[in-house]
Amino acid sequence: MGKNSSPRPETIAAHALRATDAATGAVVPPIYLSTTYARDENYAPRLKENYVRSGSPNVWQAEDTIAALEKGKAALLFVSGMAAITALLETVPMGGHVAACHSMYYGTRNWLELLRDKGRITLTLFDAAEPGALEKALTPKTDLVWIETPTNPMWTVVDIQAAAKAAHKVGAILAVDATALAAVTTLPLSLGADIVFHSVTKYLNGHSDVLGGVLVTQEATPRWSEIATLRTKTSSPLPPFECFLLQRGMRTLFVRYAQASGNALAIARHFSNHPKVQAVLYPGLATHTGHAIAKRQMLNGYGGMMSLVLKTDFAGAQKFCTGLKVITPATSLGGVESLAEHRKTVEGPQSPTPDNLVRLSIGIENVNDLVADIEQALTEV
């Protein structure tokens, strides 16, 4: 690295930005469990906040790392992904309009629908795969456009640059759920998004042992200050121990993501023409409807997330999941271990997810073990 150049993303992650403890030189920073911080001799606060409900040294370290990776102005970590999403949605004015892609994490969609049913917001859900659908969903009153890419669990790829342009044309902001992109393969803020969201429960932590969410902003706007205030008032910053684990997880983010992406691409190709598989939904496949955008937008691999649409029914898809021996039948994603989930069971009968779809979160195991496991489970379907 040259004298004046800034560290590259892999270095930022491996060093957890610059986590070395200034007081002791400890390479791994301490966990500050204190809930309160003493004022100095002039009775001034020593830190930017002196009570843990507003933040703590561990949360600031983890936020600085994520903001640097996303090339954002600032980040705010919350106790869960849904807590972060809730805080953002709270900033929509009473009766304000939200446009959101229909295929997305069902928890967010349900929450948006609940807010709509209560009259808190107006909502238009659009099909992100349909050209022009987003533009049609927008009105001069649209306050927030919410997209997820690739969308969970269909893995539709949304063109972030085009979405930002459309949102800004009507004076709305664009927020991107980039959980599957993991701050590795696409940086939405650099493509025009205003706010990026991650469930850090997934790739950023990567070890299935922290629940958390983060918002990263392009600019310090009044909306951003409101989000920070909401986080304090709702007592929802990520606690110090979870921040420590998250920082530790992020140190290996790039190697984990590369290994998961390589495994997933190999698996997607292997099962593309399997007699028991109707379709493999994976943006890295040339046959995927969103591949052209993915190729342009996902620069460091296509990630570890995919879905198999099996030539079977609801019960057969469940049987496939329970027949797996290496891959664990469990919810969540982005961890080092591979997981499989029958989404229709979780999302319920009203969900548009096909009965015969199984979502796979591919981890960092030996790919031959994963292929063999899927092969053997398919024989029982």
Ligand SMILES: Cc1ncc(COP(=O)(O)O)c(C=O)c1O
């Ligand atoms: C894409 C996506 N967004 C948001 C969430 C919600 O995050 P959390 O479970 O951390 O609250 C999830 C959780 O599964 C998710 O997969």
